[in-house]
Amino acid sequence: xxxxxxxxxxxxxxxxxxxxxxxxxxxxxxxxxxxxxxxxxxxxxxxxxxxxxxxxxxxxxxxxxxxxxxxxxxxxxxxxxxxxxxxxxxxxxxxxxxxxxxxxxxxxxxxxxxxxxxxxxxxxxxxxxxxxxxxxxxxxxxxxxxxxxxxxxxxxxxxxxxxxxxxxxxxxxxxxxxxxxxxxxxxxxxxxxxxxxxxxxxxxxxxxxxxxxxxxxxxxxxxxxxxxxxxxxxxxxxxxxxxxxxxxxxxxxxxxxxxxxxxxxxxxxxxxxxxxxxxxxxxxxxxxxxxxxxxxxxxxxxxxxxxxxxxxxxxxxxxxxxxxxxxxxxxxxxxxxxxxxxxxxxxxxxxxxxxxxxxxxxxxxxxxxxxxxxxxxxxxxxxxxxxxxxxxxxxxxxxxxxxxxxxxxxxxxxxxxxxxxxxxxxxxxxxxxxxxxxxxxxxxxxxxxxxxxxxxxxxxxxxxxxxxxxxxxxxxxxxxxxxxxxxxxxxxxxxxxxxxxxxxxxxxxxxxxxxxxxxxxxxxxxxxxxxxxxxxxxxxxxxxxxxxxxxxxxxxxxxxxxxxxxxxxxxxxxxxxxxxxxxxxxxxxxxxxxxxxxxxxxxxxxxxxxxxxxxxxxxxxxxxxxxxxxxxxxxxxxxxxxxxxxxxxxxxxxxxxxxxxxxxxxxxxxxxxxxxxxxxxxxxxxxxxxxxxxxxxxxxxxxxxxxxxxxxxxxxxxxxxxxxxxxxxxxxxxxxxxxxxxxxxxxxxxxxxxxxxxxxxxxxxxxxxxxxxxxxxxxxxxxxxxxxxxxxxxxxxxxxxxxxxxx
RNA sequence: GCGGGUGUGGCGAAAUUGGCAGACGCGCUAGACUUAGGAUCUAGUGUCCUAGACGUGCAGGUUCAAGUCCUGUCACCCGCACCA
Numbered sequence: 001x002x003x004x005x006x007x008x009x010x011x012x013x014x015x016x017x018x019x020x021x022x023x024x025x026x027x028x029x030x031x032x033x034x035x036x037x038x039x040x041x042x043x044x045x046x047x048x049x050x051x052x053x054x055x056x057x058x059x060x061x062x063x064x065x066x067x068x069x070x071x072x073x074x075x076x077x078x079x080x081x082x083x084x085x086x087x088x089x090x091x092x093x094x095x096x097x098x099x100x101x102x103x104x105x106x107x108x109x110x111x112x113x114x115x116x117x118x119x120x121x122x123x124x125x126x127x128x129x130x131x132x133x134x135x136x137x138x139x140x141x142x143x144x145x146x147x148x149x150x151x152x153x154x155x156x157x158x159x160x161x162x163x164x165x166x167x168x169x170x171x172x173x174x175x176x177x178x179x180x181x182x183x184x185x186x187x188x189x190x191x192x193x194x195x196x197x198x199x200x201x202x203x204x205x206x207x208x209x210x211x212x213x214x215x216x217x218x219x220x221x222x223x224x225x226x227x228x229x230x231x232x233x234x235x236x237x238x239x240x241x242x243x244x245x246x247x248x249x250x251x252x253x254x255x256x257x258x259x260x261x262x263x264x265x266x267x268x269x270x271x272x273x274x275x276x277x278x279x280x281x282x283x284x285x286x287x288x289x290x291x292x293x294x295x296x297x298x299x300x301x302x303x304x305x306x307x308x309x310x311x312x313x314x315x316x317x318x319x320x321x322x323x324x325x326x327x328x329x330x331x332x333x334x335x336x337x338x339x340x341x342x343x344x345x346x347x348x349x350x351x352x353x354x355x356x357x358x359x360x361x362x363x364x365x366x367x368x369x370x371x372x373x374x375x376x377x378x379x380x381x382x383x384x385x386x387x388x389x390x391x392x393x394x395x396x397x398x399x400x401x402x403x404x405x406x407x408x409x410x411x412x413x414x415x416x417x418x419x420x421x422x423x424x425x426x427x428x429x430x431x432x433x434x435x436x437x438x439x440x441x442x443x444x445x446x447x448x449x450x451x452x453x454x455x456x457x458x459x460x461x462x463x464x465x466x467x468x469x470x471x472x473x474x475x476x477x478x479x480x481x482x483x484x485x486x487x488x489x490x491x492x493x494x495x496x497x498x499x500x501x502x503x504x505x506x507x508x509x510x511x512x513x514x515x516x517x518x519x520x521x522x523x524x525x526x527x528x529x530x531x532x533x534x535x536x537x538x539x540x541x542x543x544x545x546x547x548x549x550x551x552x553x554x555x556x557x558x559x560x561x562x563x564x565x566x567x568x569x570x571x572x573x574x575x576x577x578x579x580x581x582x583x584x585x586x587x588x589x590x591x592x593x594x595x596x597x598x599x600x601x602x603x604x605x606x607x608x609x610x611x612x613x614x615x616x617x618x619x620x621x622x623x624x625x626x627x628x629x630x631x632x633x634x635x636x637x638x639x640x641x642x643x644x645x646x647x648x649x650x651x652x653x654x655x656x657x658x659x660x661x662x663x664x665x666x667x668x669x670x671x672x673x674x675x676x677x678x679x680x681x682x683x684x685x686x687x688x689x690x691x692x693x694x695x696x697x698x699x700x701x702x703x704x705x706x707x708x709x710x711x712x713x714x715x716x717x718x719x720x721x722x723x724x725x726x727x728x729x730x731x732x733x734x735x736x737x738x739x740x741x742x743x744x745x746x747x748x749x750x751x752x753x754x755x756x757x758x759x760x761x762x763x764x765x766x767x768x769x770x771x772x773x774x775x776x777x778x779x780x781x782x783x784x785x786x787x788x789x790x791x792x793x794x795x796x797x798x799x800x801x802x803x804x805x806x807x
Numbered sequence: 808g809c810g811g812g813u814g815u816g817g818c819g820a821a822a823u824u825g826g827c828a829g830a831c832g833c834g835c836u837a838g839a840c841u842u843a844g845g846a847u848c849u850a851g852u853g854u855c856c857u858a859g860a861c862g863u864g865c866a867g868g869u870u871c872a873a874g875u876c877c878u879g880u881c882a883c884c885c886g887c888a889c890c891a
Contacts, residue, residue, distance in 0.1 A: 006847070218811050222886060225810070230890070250891060263891090306889080332889045342891045350808090351889050420890055540885075603845085614832070616820060620812090621884080625819060630845070631832045641847090678821065681831035688831095750827050755872045757827055795871050801826055805871050 008640045010604025014714045018117055026730045027071075027122040029078035032529055038075040039530055040067045041509055041569075043538035043546070044082040044129075047108035048089055052115040054578050054586070054594045054624065055539075058612050062537050062575055062674055064121055065613070068710035069671060071122075072734035078530060079122060080512040082129035083109050087501045088166065091432035095465060101432045102460065105132055115597060120605045120713055122730075127515045131504030136511060137434040138455035139521040140503050143553060144426075145437055145448050146560060152198045153426065155446070160425065162190040167466040168429055169194065189292075190470070195436060195497065196423040202552050203227055203419045205566075209551060214571040216619075219543050226544040228420025233404045235343065235413035237262060237316040239274070240324055246270060246316050249338035249418055252345065252380075253407065254399035257388040258366035259343035260356070262316045262327045263308065266291035267335035270327075271311075279313035284329055291331040306332050306355045319412040320390070330355065338418050350376045367396065424549065426500060429472040431464035433498030441485035441492040450486050456494070472496040505546055506553040509533055509568060521562070533569045540574045547572065573674060576621040578612070583623045594624050606712035607633040613676035613711055635680075636715055638687050639708065642701055643719060645690070649697035656700055657741050659689050664737035667707050676711070683708055698723065706735050750801040751776045753785045769796045776802035 021027065029037075040063040045056055067079040085105045094101040109130060116123060129136055147153040160169045163180040169192065180187055199206075207227055210220055232251035239246055246262060264270055266288045271278070278284055287309040308330030315324040332351055333342055346356035346363040353376035356363050363372055368386050370377020377383070380396040390406060391399040407413030427436060435456040437449035449456055459480045464473040474480050474496035485492035507521070513530045514522035538546075547569075554568040579585060580592025587593065599608045611632035616622035652660050663686045670679035686704060690696045702723065709716040709729050720729050744765060749772065751759040759781040763772065773796050776782060782804070789806040796802050 007845080218886085221811060225887060228887090228890070232891085248891080252891080330889095332891095334890075337890050339891095344891085349891070351891075354889095418890075420887090544886085611832095614819090622819065625833070627833050628819060629833095631819095633845075635832080637845095637847095677819090678831080681821075684831055748827085752827085752872080755826095755870095760827070793871060795826090797826060801872090803826080803871055 006641055007637050008715060008718070010606065010714075013718045014118075014120065014605050017714045017717045018120060020728070021120075021122070021730075022117055022125065025126070026728065027077075027079065028124050028126045029080075030076055031526055033076040035074060035076035037078065037530055038067075038070045039078045039533045039535075040070070041080070041512075041533045041536045043536075043542060044084050044505070044508060045112060046087060046089070047083045047085050047105065047112045049093055049104070049108055051108075051111050052119075052596055054596050054612070057119060057596045057608065058575050058578055058618075059537065059539065060116075060121055061609060061613055062573070062618055062676070063535060064609075065671060065676060065710040066535065068122055068713060068730075069734060071730055072706070072709070072732055074731075074733075078127075078512065079124055080127045080129075081116065081121070081123040081125065082127075082508055082512065083112065083131065084501070084505050084508070085109065085130055085132040086433045086498075086504060088168070088430065088432070091430060091464070094432070100460070100462075101464070102132070105130075118600055118605060119596065119608065122713070127512050129508055129511045129515055131434075131508065132432075134455045134457050135516075135518065137504065139511065140434050140499065140507070141437040141449075141454050141456060142451065142521065143507060143557065144434075144499070144503075145451065145454075147197060147556065148438070148448050150556075150560070152201065152556065154196055154198065155193055156196055157191060157193050158196070158425065159189050160192050160194060161187045162192075162470060163187055167468070167470055169425070169427070169470065192470070194425055195427040197426045197552075199424045199549070199552050200419055200421060202555055203229065203421055205555055206548060206551055209555065209567045212567045213569055215573065218540075219572055219574060222540075222543050223548060226421060226548060229417060230419075231415070231417050232400075233407060233413050234339065234416045235319065235407060237319060237343065239270075240315040240317055242274070244270075244273065246327075246341055247339045248341045248343045249416060250343060252348065252396075252400065253403040253413070254385060254388070254391060254394075254396055255345040255348050255366050256318070256320055256343065256403060258345040258347045258364045259318060259325065260346060260362040260364055261325050261344045263330050263333045263342050263344050263352075263355070264311075264327065265333040265335040265340040266329055266331055268329070268340045270314075270341070271329070274314055277313045278311055280309070280311070284309050284311055287329055306330065306351070306358055308332075308355065308359070310359070319407075319410075326361075328355075328359070336422065337420070346376065347372045348377055350378060352376070421548075424502075424552075426503070427497035428500050429470050429496075430466070430498055431458070431473040433501070434503055435474070436495045436497055436499060438495040439483060439485060439492045440495065441488060441490060443490060444485055444487040444492075447485055447487050447492070453486070472498060474498070502545060502549050506550045507557070509536075509550070510554075510557075510563065524564075528564055532565050532567065535571045535573070536569045537573045537575060539577075543572075543574060574619065576617070576619050578615070579621055579623045581624050581626070586624075594626075599629060603629055603633045604714075606636055606715045610636060610680060610712050614680045616677055618674040618676055635684055635687065636712055638691065639704065639712075640715065640719065642687070642690055642696065642704075643722065645693070645695045646698050646701045646723070647695050650699050651697060652699050652703070653693070653697050655693075656689065656696070658744060659686060660700065660703060661737040661739075661741040663707065664703070664735050665742065668737070671710070680711065683711075703735055705729065706732060747799055749776070749799075751779060751782055752801060752803045753782070754805055755803060758782060758785055765799055767798070769798060772796050772798065772802060776804065 042060045042063050067077050070077045090101050090104050094104050131137060144153060162169050163185060165183045165185040166180055207229060210223060230251050232249060233253045235248050235250060236245035275281060308328045311327045311329055314327050316327055318325055344352035346352040347365045348367055365372050366385060366387050367377060367383040369383030385391045385394050385399045391402055404415050435458060437454060437456045439447045439449060441447050459477055461477055463476060466473055467475060481493050481496060483492055483494050510522050514526040517523055551568060554563060555566055557563040558566045580590060582592050584590055584592060596608055607629060611629045614632055663682050666682045667679045690700060705716045705720055717729050746762050747765045749761050749763055750757055759779050773794050786806055791804060791806050793805040
């Protein structure tokens, strides 16, 4: 024991155990093992050149702890990792530095793997996937072709968000706020024929599937809102003096008698159809052009002041009253939602109200209870219908139902649903993405690449600069573009667009089950064995797009019989963000970025892990604090220093039995609910208790090591080994507590007077109420408070407190 | 504007069913021990000079008892945003 040093050598210990772990197959999942399977999934990283940041560490540590614990619990754990490696940053870096993205990607992945191992993550590195590997994206293309085959992938004209700087078409999500997600320049609108995936066809299924996904409130609500289902009705308003009917969507069919005008979106086809009847066509056209020039973002931003033009010469007929009502064109109605036309009910809709006030239109009350002189009355809970012959006196909900039935019976409308979610624009004009496996033939049209010809590989070329026209760089490569039509054998051209980054990540969790299969995306047996992901953790920012996209792909694959489960994930959680010490989001420009490798260099990986888990509630965001790191290291050193105190007993020290069992129980429930901060606090308390004693038993010490192992595995393995064990802690049995040993014989009771704590006593547990009350009253301290006063009431909570109310 | 979340010491944060507010850690203060360290150990540390009182964003309420429940309100963060 003379060599014992009071602080452990993190570098030496961590290197030693990482070598042992990663050269063995300790963390490798075993297909078809008899053990119960457990699939823990974390969102795989984009291997950026900057390497791992502190956010990765926190994101992976949650299920890292769970995975290490599950192995000890005897589960066959699959805890895989891979790389979502297609994407713009790599391509841009490659262009800037004149290195091929393939080389950049390989280098970044290599760095990442090294860094992940430096932190001691127990990933199964034998199953890594790389979305840019042709053996992987072959199956991404295969799924696309299946969707094409089923009519779920189609080409259509769309107004797309175009970033003139990145020269790339962006999704709505990537151009939020009218700015390019990546370079922050202004996005412009551009008309283009692009690929779509018909995710809207799965909208209802994706909503239903949420009932089969365990997650917290915010995760569920964000998905629900993103899908954005609303139920209502289509109503057909005849266009006066024509056979045409103007179709509108409304959730408030009950207010139809209050519809005093119609509004159509600037892009609405009605304008073209009736151009010759429009008296003020020039004025309308001018408005239309002005509106089209604005991006969708600008239209929203300028929304405070509503604008519009009345279409003169054109009127609609209210199908219930037969009265003629004016039609307006205005950009507060979106062509992308509903039918691009609305019936305006200013009395009961704030936007219509605003518009009516500005253009001095009639505001007709049809629901009583509000004050329409002042504002629109939109409350649907109270008021009854008025001025509505068919539904007068009814409550809103009943009125809606009755009205929809009436409309349907008279062929004036029908029940309908609308979703905010739009079809998924599925292409990019970039080099570094999965080629879309489609061929254009002059004779045969749009022809899918035959399955046996997959993968359509990205050509290894030197020039992958973007074109000025928004075309993909692949368009510049004749050897790629020119091909023969698989149907007729005549010369044809390839699609040059590539898939968006979300493609590869929409099914990667399936590939982990069978990463080297060249016959199928994964074998049926393995898909059956591993089943659904038991627990999926990732960032809150991916809860809408990625989570929904991947659920969509899985549901599709289920529908075509490829995967055995509708919903891919059983449970989804999301970690909070680690902010800079200044409480701001970490960013290079703010200069508040913490590099996890610096922390590992200075304090060791175990310390980093312990601190990151201890910093706060796992699901909340928290500022970084370097001083806290020292505390974590101090704790681990304390654990290390217990070593010389250990005797050879294989029984828990009698006096420690209670706290040991409490700690096992507490850590168990804390780990399972992601409360790592309190779990570590409990282990600190236990360590402090050990420290108070002159000696502790081997059993006491080993217990602590097993509990702490998922958090600080290197240190625990090292001590475990020093204690003489040949086997690793990896598969050592996880401790369980003895419920009988949790019962305290003597418990503290609080005695309060009028709710204020005045005394504390210790009694045997489960003392009868009357006895406890008498005991409390007999305390000298308490007597001094009750003397000369009247006791009005005594509340006794067994095993907890006695409260005496006096006057 | 709508939806969700969070407000507790000097700091990060704890607190089953309402039942000792501030566990645990950082920082700080004093002392011990030194072969002076990234030390370690001991004691203390919500506020008010003290007794005693006051303390969980703010204002009310319910209760023997409120960080926790109810009503109102403010601030910050995240998401959505003219969604008919």
